Amino acid sequence: MGDILQSLIEIVGEKGVTNSPEELWFYSRDPGVLEPHLPDFVVAPKTTEQIQKVVQLANREKIPIVPMGNGMSLTGLVIPLKGGIVMDMKRMNKILEVNAMARYAVVEGGTSQGMLKAFLQDHHPNLRHSLPDAPPTTTIAANVSLHGQGRLTQQYGFNSDMVTGLEVVLPTGEICKIGSPSLGPYWFSKGPTLPDLSGLFLGWLGTTGILTKVGLKLYPNKKIREVELFVTDRVDLVSEILYRLTHLEMLEDINVWFQPRPYLFKDNYHITIYFTGDTGEEIEFKRRMIWDAVQEFIDSKDGGFMGVDFMKDTLLEMPQRGIAGFADVPKGGGFEYSGPITLIEHFPQYAAKVIELAEKYNVLYASSARVISGGHSMMFSISFAFNRADPAMMARVKEALDEATAFALEMGGIPWKPNYMEQKMTLQKMDPNTRKLLRMIKTNLDPQGIMNPGNWEVS
Ligand SMILES: Cc1cc2nc3c(=O)[nH]c(=O)nc-3n(C[C@H](O)[C@H](O)[C@H](O)COP(=O)(O)OP(=O)(O)OC[C@H]3O[C@@H](n4cnc5c(N)ncnc54)[C@H](O)[C@@H]3O)c2cc1C
Incomplete structure (x- = not known):
């Protein structure tokens, strides 16, 4: 262990490595309900070449590496299940390029959402x-x-669909560029018309590797953002309302949420509709279109718009x-959510399941669904809050989330950011030949099995 620490210090410098117990404690956990597990080292590289050298060392010594951004995915994805090195990417946080005309940015692998947002506000409003x-x-x-x-997922798909190129350190240490940056200096396309290798990493x-640079699509930032809130108590109508709204092809984002607290929101389904424009005229035109799309439900008294000035x-x-x-509603500051990707027409069944689970396990829920890509699917979030000082409540939340994942799989949904147990459930349900393909890809890319082991382990 002493030799490995010394080698890591030689690669990233003394300030970029730690094995002090206080730091390891911090990196052994995430804010969700899964058990912590200690890493042996935490490393914070500053360059792709340093990452490459750490990966080469880990390969030689067969040490696990867990890449970590901010550790907020909530489902234990950065808990070092088998120890080894947690690679904290935060010091690689440069915004390398913005091509304003082609509307893309290139950022380093530890750049935060807030940094890119602030940079664009200042330099490319x-x-x-x-x-x-x-x-x-x-x-x-x-x-x-x-x-x-x-x-912008309602309009343009998953954020991963917006990637325009990658630089990756492979589990065997090679630095590899994906998409147009593999052919020249431009980062405008991750795949077409080449075979789309980005799917090996997204x-x-x-x-399957550590992303050290990401090219990302940017979109027009309209001058005005507006919101309308449509409310119905008819869960059976929600899918149809979403269908009508997505038909408009002009909304920024659509979220449906329901929660028992505060009482004001109880027993209703709230559809938050975001839209943008450059002029008041454009906004009013879009507002009229939104109202027209759901007028039938207003006429039948099944729903209506709620004044949102207060919120x-x-x-x-x-x-x-x-x-x-x-x-913080149950006090103690914890929540975790499962978020299956599923069909919008399944909204009523998922909504019923959340309420059933909350009653069965005596936990507090809040649920929301984000429409993806014009209505081809939605992310249905099943969130339960818990008190961190109450292990029994945390155990109940964990059981409720496991049951939610089993339900999503039964319904033909795809678990999103699944924890390692949910990944196992998913792999079990998967077509055997698809599973075999996953195994082929994984064992070829990571023959020593060092990358975030315990996750997507296909036997
Ligand atoms: C209040 C709240 C709201 C949220 N809302 C949303 C939302 O609207 N949309 C959404 O998508 N998510 C949401 N999340 C979930 C989550 O926080 C985000 O998905 C976030 O992007 C995770 O980023 P992170 O840096 O914390 O990831 P981490 O937890 O650090 O990492 C996530 C995964 O990515 C891997 N990883 C990290 N960096 C790299 C790298 N450079 N190369 C390769 N692999 C890497 C890790 O190993 C891990 O498997 C929310 C979470 C909270 C707490």
């Missing part, structure tokens, strides 16, 4: 990226590694800080 509602300290590379979703939760600032905030406030 006409441009924006698809910001998730996660804390602004969370990283862009991690978000695409887990197929995250953000404010969604793999850091098990407009909260709704328009990006990211929405209020989401984390849910963690």
Whole structure:
């Protein structure tokens, strides 16, 4: 261990490595309900070459490496299940390029969402990226590694669909460029018309390589953002309402949420509809289109628009800080969510399941669904809050989440950012030949099995 520490110090310098117990304690856990596990070292590299050398060392010594952004994915994805090195990417946080005309940015693998947002506001106010509602300290590379979703996902798909090129350190130490940067200096395309190799790294939760640079699509930042809130107590109508709204092809984001607290929101389904424009005229035109799309439900008295003046600032905030406030409702500051990707037409069954689970396990829920890519699917978030000082409550939340994943799989959904047990459940259900293909890819890319082991382990 002493030799390995010395080698790591030689690669990244003394300030970039630690094995002190206090630091290891901190890096052994995440904010969710899974058991912590200690790493042996934490390393914070500053360059791709340093990462390459650490990976080469880990290969020689067969030491696990867990890439980590901000550790906020909540499902234990950065808990070093088999010890080894946690590689904290935060010191690689440069914004390397913005091509304003081609609307893309290139960032280092530890750049946070907040940094890119602030940089664009200051230097390219006409441009924006698809910001998730996660804390602004969370990283862009991690978000695409887990197929995250953000404010522009309704229009343009998963944030990982917005990648325009990658630089990756492979588990065997080679530095590899994916997409147009493999042919020249431009980062405009991750795949077409080449075979799209980005799929070897997006969604793999850091098990097939370390993303050291990410190219990301940027989009027009319109001058005005607006929000409408449509409310119905008819869960059976939600899918149809979403269908009508997505038909408009002009909304920024659509979220459906329901929660028992505060009482004001109980027993209703709230559809938050975001839209943007450069002029008041454009906004009013879009508002009229939105109203027209759901007029039938207003006429039948099955729903209506709720005045949002009292909560407009909260709704328009990006990211929405209020989401984390849910963690403090039962006191003790914890929440975790499972977020299956599924069909919008299954909304009523998922909604019923959340309420059933909350009653069965005596836990507090809040649920929301984000429409993806014009309605081809949605991310249905099943969130339960817990008190960190109450292990029994945490155990109940864990059971409820496991049951939610089993339900999502039964319903033909795909678990999102699944923890290692949910990954096993998913692999068990998967078509055997698909599973075999996953195994072939993984064993070829990572023959020593050092990358984030315990995750996506295909036997
Ligand atoms: C209040 C709240 C709201 C949230 N809202 C959203 C939301 O709207 N949309 C959304 O998508 N998510 C959301 N999340 C979930 C999560 O925080 C985000 O997905 C976030 O992007 C995770 O980033 P991170 O840097 O914390 O990732 P981490 O937890 O550090 O890492 C996530 C995964 O990526 C891997 N990884 C990290 N860096 C790299 C790298 N450079 N190369 C390869 N693999 C890497 C890790 O090994 C791990 O498997 C929310 C979370 C909270 C707490």
